[in-house]
Each structure stands twice: as structure tokens, then as C-alpha cells.
Amino acid sequence: MAERPDFTVLTPYARSLGIELAEWEDDVPVMRVEFVEAVEGRPEHFHGGATGGLLETAGYAALRAELARLDRDAVLKPINITVQYLAAGKSQASFAKGRVTKLGRRSANLTVEAWQDDRSRPIATAVMNVFMAEAEG
Known part of the structure; x- marks a missing residue:
């Protein structure tokens, strides 16, 4: 198996x-x-953009891990991301994990979930489509 990213x-x-x-x-x-000032929107709550950033980062991380497992290198370029906000993120740590639902030669489709203390109650989900260009070098 290839080395983890x-x-x-x-x-x-x-x-x-x-x-x-x-x-x-x-x-x-x-x-x-973690819940810090940089991610706070209204008092004691995550800003939607911070939640979206966490989802996007987790999606790219899942894709990078899968590409590394397959010993593939690519430059990732977003096609689109759709975020569904399900519940307000409170003043505690948030987590996110992505899943590659389809991996083609030039594009990938991903789903991502974000949660806080209860994984069965996500605060947001996302669907991402990513273009994968050949890495130079």
C-alpha cells in the first residue's frame, strides 16, 4: 500500500x-x-462558511487518501460542491469524514458528513465533484 498523505x-x-x-x-x-473565534458566526455557533470549509477539506482529504492508496497523483480542481446545513454547529469541536463514491480517470464524486458529539446526527453534509488533472513532473 502506498504511503498515507x-x-x-x-x-x-x-x-x-x-x-x-x-x-x-x-x-x-x-x-x-475546534470551536475558536475564527470559526464563530453568531455567538456560540459555527459560521456556515467554516462548516463548509471543514466539509470541503475532509472531502479533498478522502480523495487524496484514495489516490495515494492507488499510487495516483493528480492536481485537484473543484467542479462543484453542494452543502446541506442540517443543524447549527454549537460551541464544541466539529468533525468531518469524506467518502469517494465514484473515482474515474478524470473526475471524482464524493460525499462528506460533518458532526459534533453524535455522529448519527450530522450538522451538515456535502456532495462534491472534483476534476483531476494529470500532475506534472
Whole structure:
């Protein structure tokens, strides 16, 4: 099996929110963000954009992990992301995990779920479509 991707180095946006790798679950990364001022919207609640950023980061992390498992390298470019907000994120850590639902030669489809203390009650979900360009080099 190929080496796992290094998720200690994330995008500047993900770093600005404080998103980090929480754990590996079934060879898929679970991402976490603590409730801090950078993610607060209305008092004591996550901002929707921060929740969307967590979902997007977890989706890309799941795709990168699957590509690494297959020993594939690609430049990822978003086609679209649709977020469904299901419940307000409260002032506690949030987690997200993505799943690759279809992996083609040039595109991938993903689903992502975000939750807080109860995984069976997600606060948001997302569907992502990603274009995969050949990596140069």
C-alpha cells in the first residue's frame, strides 16, 4: 500500500480555521476543527462558511487518501460542491469524514458528513465533484 498523505500541511484557508487531522478511520482521514473565534458566526455557533470549509477539506482529504492508496497523483480542481446545513454547529469541536463514491480517470464524486458529539446526527453534509488533472513532473 502506498504511503498515507501528509495532512499536517493543509491549505492556507484550512489552517486559518484550525482544521487538522483527528484520526484515520478505515484508511480515511477524519478531520477536526475546534470551536475558536475564527470559526464563530453568531455567538456560540459555527459560521456556515467554516462548516463548509471543514466539509470541503475532509472531502479533498478522502480523495487524496484514495489516490495515494492507488499510487495516483493528480492536481485537484473543484467542479462543484453542494452543502446541506442540517443543524447549527454549537460551541464544541466539529468533525468531518469524506467518502469517494465514484473515482474515474478524470473526475471524482464524493460525499462528506460533518458532526459534533453524535455522529448519527450530522450538522451538515456535502456532495462534491472534483476534476483531476494529470500532475506534472
